[in-house]
Structure formats: structure tokens, C-alpha cells
Amino acid sequence: MYAFDIERPSTIAEAAAALGDEAQVMSGGQTLIPTLKARLASPSKLVSLSGVSEMQGISSAGGVLTIGGATCHADVAADGSYAALSELASHIGDAAVRNRGTIGGSVANNDPSACYPAAALGSGATIVTNAREIAADDFFVGMFETSLNEDEIVTAVKFPIPEKANYQKFVQPASRFALVGVFVSKSANGVRVAVTGASNEGVHRWTAAEEALATNFSADALDGLTVSADNLIDDLHGSPEYRAHLIKVMTGRAVTAAS
């Protein structure tokens, strides 16, 4: 790794002030540190959010679960007030990753195979930053791309807790990221189906399934649907056609498990 400075501010305001130039915000560092070790990035300064207490913790009010951006996966896994989300968090990475990696870091990175983006999009969550609030539908733009501005910090993610929800992850065997992961939720606002791991464009909604499930929330509702393999990821672990097939299988399993 190249040499860099590191700052560990204690407030969001201090963190924002510390950014700029070639500084890089770090929220857990479970992707960033390996990138630095491989000399694939050379920030002049890291601004670690781990000391920002106002970004820590989980609270629930009015049917909305608010998770501080610097809250680690293990804390979300242990919380349990949104069971499908806690279950998802409990299967991210390994124990070490879950104790360091954060929800803010995960959604800001928007890895096309990460789990949290599927939960956020599949729940209709709101991403809170130090500048504004962004609906998940507007936040995830493409593979490793979000609508965050330069040096904008994800301070929290707000999840409306649905009536029913479930996440099914079919793991890529080596990395154990999602080869295909599907998050399904049902609430008064309708059904959401969010797919991760599969697309060259990153996390996305399967709207045809959402429509079919809105009137019949059971796996049978998917019977007549097919998933196009266009623009799905083709790699060592699966063809676009295989991923398309898995999207339907995992969606069906998520619906069944959520019912």
C-alpha cells in the first residue's frame, strides 16, 4: 500500500470538513483496505467514520428502522426488529467483515454483488446523507455508481418495515458475495423485488415480478414469467442465462419464505 494520512473525526461536520483534495472517506474499509493493499488506489488521506458516534446505532420509530451509516453488519444482524434485514446482515462476509463493515460503506460502494443494496432497494429505503435524503430508487445508479456527490457522506439508511420480507442469496462459491440475491418485500405500498449480483448495471428491480406478486403473493404467480439474460453478468461462476434462471428461482424462494 502507498503511504497516506488518516483522520478519525468524531462528528459528521468534522468528517465533511476533513474531505476534499485526494482524501477518501472510509466506513469500515472492508473493500477499501484490500484495494489499498493491492496498490489499486492512492488516496492522500483516509477519513475514517468509525469515531462518529452520531452515525452509530439502530433506532425504530413509526414503523421505520433507522440505521446509522457507521453501524456494522454484526449490530444489524443482532438487532432483529426487521427480521429479513437482520438475517441478510448475518450472512455478509465472515465474522471479521461483519464486525468492521458498515451499512453506509456498503450502499455507498454499491458493489453489484453486495447484499445491502438489494435490501435498500427491495424495502424502498431512504438513504440519508449529510446533505439530503435520497430514495433508494434514485440512489443506486449502476455498477459501483450512486447518486452521491463528491465527498457526500451516507449518515444513515431508513427502512420502512414491511409486512413481509425475505432475502435469498445464492452465493458465488469463492467470494460468497451474491451470484444472485433477491430481496422481496410486501407492504401497504406494494411489492418490491430487488435483484443483486446478476446485472452489469448493478442492483435493480424486477418489476414484472412485482406486478404479478401484487395480486397474488405466492411463488405460483411467477410461473408465466421469464427473465431476460440481456445485460446480465457473464463470468467464471455463471452465464447470463444461469443468472436469469436463478433470479426466478430465488425470487420464488424468497416469496415462499416471506409468506
Next chain:
Amino acid sequence: MPKDGGIGAATTRREDVRFLTGEGQYSDDLKRHGQTSAVFVRSNVANGVIKSIDTSAAADMPGVLAIFTGEDFVEVGGNPAGWLINSRDGEPMKEPKRPVLAHGKVRHVGDAYAAVIAETVEQAKDAAEAIEADIDELPAVVNMADALSGTNYVHDEIGTNQCFDWGWIEDNRAATDAAIKSAQHVTTLDLVNNRLVPNAMEPRCSMAEYNKASGDYTLHTTSQNPHLTRLLISAFVLGIPENKLTVIAPDVGGGFGSKIYHYSEEALVLAAAKKLGRPVKWTSDRTEAFLTDAHGRDHVTKIELAMDAEGNFLAFRTETMANVGAYLSNFSTATPTFLHGTLMAGNYTVPNVYVNVKAVFTNTAPVDAYRGAGRPEATYSLERVIDKAAREIGMDPIELRRKNFIKPDQYPFASAAGLEYDSGNYDALMDKMEEVADVAGFAARRAASEAKGKLRGFGVNAYIEACGIAPSNLVGILGSRVGLYDAATVRVNATGNLSVMVGAHSHGQGHETVFPQVVADMLGVDAQSIDIVHGDTSKIPFGMGTYGSRSLAVCGSAVVRATEKIILKATKIAAHMLESEASDITFEDGEFSVAGTNRKVSFGEVALKAYIPHEYPIENLEPGLEETAFYDPANFTYPSGAYCCEVELDPETGKVSVERMTAVDDFGNVVNPMIVTGQVHGGLGQGIGQALLENAAYDEDGQLLSASYMDYTMPRADDLPFYTVDHSQGNACTHNPLGVKGCGEAGAIGSPPTVINAVIDAMQSGGKNVTHIDMPVTPHRVWSAMNNA
């Protein structure tokens, strides 16, 4: 009952105290005054001409002490192949030079063409990035069939990509062809034995020191056989006299074959240490390990099995392309030939066997022995085609194997592939396997799986392997350029405790526990009073190291021979002390006594007398009590086994899980059953890893797609079932003093075909006519196979 701590006792591993408490001392743990760091500059293209290398900017960077390129090593020797193979036409194999640093051309991704020595590793990395190399990329040669048919050569000077075209046994070729031509039934199978990355937990590391005053070099390195490394460096590469070079392999965190070989990095740090007069250390990072540790397997094989109408095997014939990568690693030519073709008769009375192997150069990392080394490839080919044949003729796969097994009264048995098996009982192994695996209960377990929407398959396999490769006289005739004996020195100290210096090297095997068990058993002393010294060429006799499940069978036999010499001499000393004749002395439980009397002396008293030789027959007997033995085996040893497993397959996703795995092995006599069980567990983990998970995949440009743990799937605990392991059916080896056969590779040999046979069975049970699938059986591959069936 085994003696307390002696042969047969499940003694806990004494080395684990330091390993489990973080007190192991590995090469990278060494810190020396004035130590410097080496970093290698490696090719990121698979094939290219080096037009120029500009090191001027790098040389001026902070902390940089020296920069080497291939130009600096033009005058020194290449790293040689340890085994000469002659082609069917009698022509010797092609042996292009393997230089310390690439010169003229780079030949695989990761091929080092320069090295930087700096005060710190970060400074060396910074400077390495500042080296400007102009490399003209050429099309890569990756696919073996293309390599053989094309004119794009990995080594232009040899004008071919074929290293050799080997036939075994060439004189059997015509008879085998005839038997296949006239057979009632011939089963054919084309298969790939997938390339693997060894992935030892400890990456390679080499630290060289040079003493300007004495001219002595010391190399600490991650090696499975320090004497061989010293010999190669001294006699072939750098020409450092052996007496001026000490090679030390301290604690080594796994090898699986990949640390048998001498690597260029070792030569580089030695040359750099001399040039700078300072210690030079290089530690591989994980990416370098993926790109440059010798890979394993990588065979493409066509096998044919001929039977008569009753299912009697008449002939096996194979054609194999074996990838050797861009350069010949030290045993890369022995692995696909004498460690593979000679096993192609398996456990069977088949009269005709013919094996053809073409070794192929490609623009990929060198390929060499990896846990099992040739024998897994032989077993996989055979045991897959036998299963396919059983399906084709509608016979139970266990019954077909039993029908063709060598029977216990046929030993010694001359196999059609040229080996003489000394002992075994394959039916007894199969009986035991059927019992402990509860094969009879499979139908009920399949029904339970099907009730939850899964398919369940049963797979079986019988294997034989050859360990402790020898004798030296024979392997020399067959092309080996080294001997294959081993050595031990037993030193009884004056106060009666012992140091045993062994040529074998322990990097996970447990030698520090097992060898003392043998000596303690023979001498009737406490095993805790015996320590093993290994891995340091300045302390141990010239040994050949550890690979091929040879340590106990070969080095353990040397330990026995040296201990016998100790007993012989100690008996003479005791006779003198007891004023008797040596022929009247009996030695039992650590005491020498005069037969028929109560006069006796202890082993400890004799040892003290040897070193304080007062009232000693100095005219007839030397003082001291220390003996060395070199042991060169009369034959291979032949472990064998019967394995079975059950897999569950999710037909919707293609995911396969191994639910039950049973390994019943004949290892001959067993010295430490706990360690043997552990060795089998480790081998099974690697075998299941090969079958389901691991794959070193290159793209057509020669880039390694699976060059990190994000894409190379290592087996993890939750990928593996609890194992049923049994080694109660041992038939002692007839030609070594311990009657032992070797257990280190068995699990990795026996499990891959077992798993794949079970996967095929599962798919067939789901109504899919799939007769073959290549490893690793990833969910995607299973789904594709079932969709296309």
C-alpha cells in the same frame, strides 16, 4: 496394545503446542540486522518479447540498493528438470533453459524479469513500479491441443511445444490395441483433470545471508526438502559449493508439493546477498503465490476400457495431454509419467494397459506435483470410466470392481502397468466400506432427499497408489536424476536422552511426534526424551525431503536402521559392563540383561558408559553412541482404499453438497492413528475441493481468471461433511521394517472420482442422461449439464 507413547499410540502432536500458541518460527519471522527486501517485477502478459528494460529512474529512488534483470544471470545455469523422459521414438525430452530471471522473452503472467532490492519492502515496491519495460506482447499459447498443432512456440529455440511423447509400456501397445479392437464392449470417456493452485497457508519466503569473512551462505526458505534445494543451487544454478551453502527450512506452513521445488527467487536473494553483503529477504504475496507457485494436475485425457461379455476387464488405454506450463519445474516430467502411467492398472487383474502422455508447453505457470501427483489423475480416469462401463452394461459398480479385483492370494502381483504390488486385500476394504458407510441404508436416505425436492447420488471408488518412490537403482534406469533414499542419525546423549536427525522435512505431517514414537518403541525409553532435528542441512544427514507420502516408509525406515545400529553397539557395551558375551545379552523394555540371570543394566547406564568410557574396552569399541543409516527401499509401497460418498443435488440451482464421505484405507501398519486420520481428513478436503470447487482458469490471453480468493474457491468447513474414516484393514508392507505404506495423499487421490460418480448418479436418478461432467462440479456446470441432457 501399543506401548505407552510407542508404535500404535494416538499420541497428540507435540509440535502443535508451538503452532497453536503462535510460537512457530517461519522464514518470514526472521529479522536480521541490516536486512533488506527484495521485490520482483513480473510480467502482466503471458507471452512477449522483452525489447528493453530501463531501470535508471528506479535506481535513483529512495532506499534502492540494487536492481537485477535477466542480463545479470545469463552466465549462470538454469533450474533443471529432475527426471529425464524419453519419447516413444527414443528422443530425449525437450529441456529449454529456465533462467533465474526472464531474459529475451516473458513466458507467463507472473514471469519475473527484474528484481529490486531496497531498504524496505515499500521502497522496493515503489521502485519496481518505476522500472520501465518495453515488452512486445505476442499471442499466448494456452490451450494444449492448439499448442501441439500450432507454430506459436513458448520456446522458439526448440521449435515445438511438445516436451515429450511418452508411451508406457511401449511394448504393450500392440497387444492393448488388439484387445480393444476385438472386445465385446468398449467404454470411452473424455475428461479433464482440472488445474489447481496449491494454496499453502504460508506463502513462499526466502532469506539469504552471506558472510564476507568466511564466504558462507545461509538460505532460510520455505522448502519441503532443503538438501535437494541446496544440491540444485550448488550443482546447477549458482555453483556455490555445497560446503559453503546451508539451507534451512524452519517451520513451514504447508506445501502440498509446491515447496518441493527450487524456485528462482531463492537464487536471486542469494546472489543479491553476496552483492550487497547484507541479508536479503523476499516474501511472496498471495497474488504472486497464485501466479508463480507450481500448479497441480491439468490433464486432458481420453480413456478406453475394454471388457468381455461377462464384464472382465481386458484392456485400459489412455491418451493424455499434460500441461507443464511455460518452464519445466523440477519434477514436472516425472509426475505425468512414472507417477501416473504406472498406476493405470489400478486394483485390477486387467492384462493389457497402454498409456500415452504428451507433455505440452503453454504460456501458463509451471505445473508440477501436487498432493497425489499423477496418481489422482490415474485413479480419476480409471474409476470414472469403470463407473461409466458399469452403467452401460447394467452391472452394479461395486460388483464390477469386485469382479476384476486382484485377490489376496495373488500377491506379489505384477500389474500390467509394470509395478509389483506387495500386499493388499481390496475385497476386504470394500466389505468394510459397505459396512461403515451403511450402503444398505442409501435407498432410504435417497427417498428422504427426494421428499424435500433434492436428488441424491451414491458414488464409489477403489484406488491404489504408489508411495515412497524407489529404489534408486530402478528410478535411475527410468530417468530420475536423483536418488530416492533417505537418511537418519540417532544420537544418544550422555545422559540418555536422544536427538534424531532426519532427512525428511515436516511441514504439517507431525514427524516430531511420530519418529520419536518409533525410536521409543524400539529402545524402551520415554518418547518425550527424544527430539527430532530436521530441515537444516548443517545439522542433518543428506536426505531427500518430504513428498509422495514417503516420510515414514523411507525416512522412518532409516530411523529404524540407525536405531538398530544403536542397539547393536549398546549391546556390546552392556556385555562388557555385565562381564558377558554380546550373544548372551537380551534387550527388552530399555534394559540389557544376561539371559538366565538377574544381572542387568539400563539403557541410560549404557549411554553414560559410552561417553565416559572408563573401564571401557577401548581397544575393541569406539566411545560414543551415535549411528547413521541411509535407507533405499526395495520397492514402492502400495496403499489402497475403498471410498464412497453420497451427494445431495438441488435440481433447481445445480448446487451439490457432499452429505456423507467414507474412506477405508489400507495403510499397512499405523504408527499414530490420530495423525493418520488427520492426514486422511486433509486429503479428503483437498479432493472434495478439486471435485466441487477449485479451478485455476486461464483465459485465451493467458490471464489467470481465478488469481485471488474472490474467484478461486478454497474448500471451507461448511463445504465438507463429517467423514467416516477407517484404517483397520491394514496389510503390512512386506519390504520395509515398519510395514508402513504412507497416508498423506490417499484422501486427495480417492475422493474426486467418488464425488463425481455420485454426482452422475444423482443426475441420472433425476431422469437426466448425463454420463460425464468435468470438475469442478460448480452449480452452473450441473445446471447446464441437466438442461442439455
